[in-house]
């Protein structure tokens with residue numbers, strides 16, 4: 338594998354892709370949204386159980402490429418247990434990471450592995466699909482598209 | 485497998501873009517179904533136009549305009565020859581295949597269709613041969629019905645026969661599928677449509693670059709081309725139509741060059757083809773198109789078809805040998821297009837890995853969402869071949885896929 342590919346497909350990304358976390362349905366969810374990437378046809382669903390402003394549980398279902406699955410899986414770990422406000426902050430940080438390639442200084446979280454996506458503009462929407470879907474669910478919008 | 489005498493070196497020498505590298509590697513351009521590269525003679529033809537006789541057409545008495553008009557009209561004659569149309573005026577220049585289909589939907593179908601009428605399209609159509617029909621259906625109360633396809637990616641002709649009735653007014657089918665390469669039996673499908681009194685429109689966007697075309701033999705009422713896929717500049721398409729049908733149609737766009745006389749008490753429209761070419765057309769593009777078609781006809785389209793097909797089938801064999809790969813679309817009649825999916829890697833990931841090997845393919849739904857749904861896949865990876873591809877391109881593809889397998893296990 339050449340270095341460029343190694344940056345994009347880091348081990349953490351591949352392992353989340355192979356064994357995504359918090360995958361499946363959430364029967365007692367009280368918020369959800371469906372995300373769609375018209376560019377590639379990928380669809381993703383995010384289910385949440387929010388109680389007293391806290392994201393108690395989250396599940397993701399359906400996925401596409403390695404980047405979108407890994408990003409979704411890491412996202413669930415990054416926001417689970419956080420308050421809705423904190424989740425919005427994580428969203429903003431992630432957005433800056435992949436759009437601007439700008440990592441938080443003290444960021445040693447797995448999410449930083451997705452910084453490589455910044456070098457592949459056509460893949461940015463793959464990485465952000467789950468996140469936009471999460472935000473739509475938090476804001477009670479049922480559907481979101483990366484168009 | 486040894487590939488029969490095709491002047492590949494001479495052909496490749498005519499495509500300057502092939503000299504460039506991508507990510508430090510030789511470019512293997514296998515996204516020809518999206519758009520083809522341009523030979524030097526087309527680039528020079530366009531350049532020569534702008535440098536020497538750039539002028540508007542059909543309106544100047546001066547020398548430059550006359551020269552430009554002549555080249556533009558000559559290109560129409562070349563298109564006639566390319567399609568084996570009866571007359572050059574049956575070949576209308578559009579801005580692309582998409583515009584040609586919309587023109588037929590709006591200028592032919594819209595005034596004629598009514599509630600209860602049916603438009604048949606196949607499940608493997610490009611969105612551009614679905615959506616214009618949905619729009620006209622909404623405007624008229626007609627319905628669009630999809631003709632099913634088989635697991636191998638062929639049109640289910642029995643189902644098609646069963647769907648044909650007096651209600652069917654238009655049948656719109658793709659000649660060669662851009663997603664899976666199927667060559668449809670358009671001649672018999674057109675005849676079947678005619679038998680119930682329907683007209684048939686054939687989307688030739690992918691047939692243009694790969695196959696000899698004879699619109700009279702197919703007996704298509706309308707036939708469209710997308711010229712940037714046939715080695716010509718972007719922004720040009722062709723709509724061929726039967727003379728009586730075209731003459732019976734109102735204009736699609738209004739403007740200059742499409743009228744005979746204009747007054748506020750009434751305007752009379754020009755004859756075909758001008759009636760459908762309102763405004764200043766893509767003069768440079770059309771002139772470039774004429775040169776591109778001469779290039780392709782000079783190579784001999786049967787020979788081109790055979791050459792591209794050998795490469796595509798070789799790619800299919802080599803990819804299948806790697807294991808874990810499934811070819812999508814196994815029609816008996818197939819052109820130089822190979823669509824595939826891998827067990828563990830999504831087409832987008834395949835595309836990114838291949839790009840780092842200098843291999844350009846398309847990953848996605850190829851504007852054929854109903855087809856993807858039919859096969860229950862979100863997307864495919866697609867390699868599509870052109871006259872300048874060779875065995876090295878197939879090898880680069882296979883090498884990239886091997887690397888993809890290493891990454892994704």
Ligand SMILES: Cc1ncc(COP(=O)(O)O)c(C=O)c1O
Pocket residue numbers: 517518579580581582583610612613658660661662687689690710711721
């Ligand atoms: C089968 C088919 N039909 C129609 C089109 C639309 O052509 P254009 O975008 O050039 O108008 C394409 C192009 O991708 C195609 O492959």
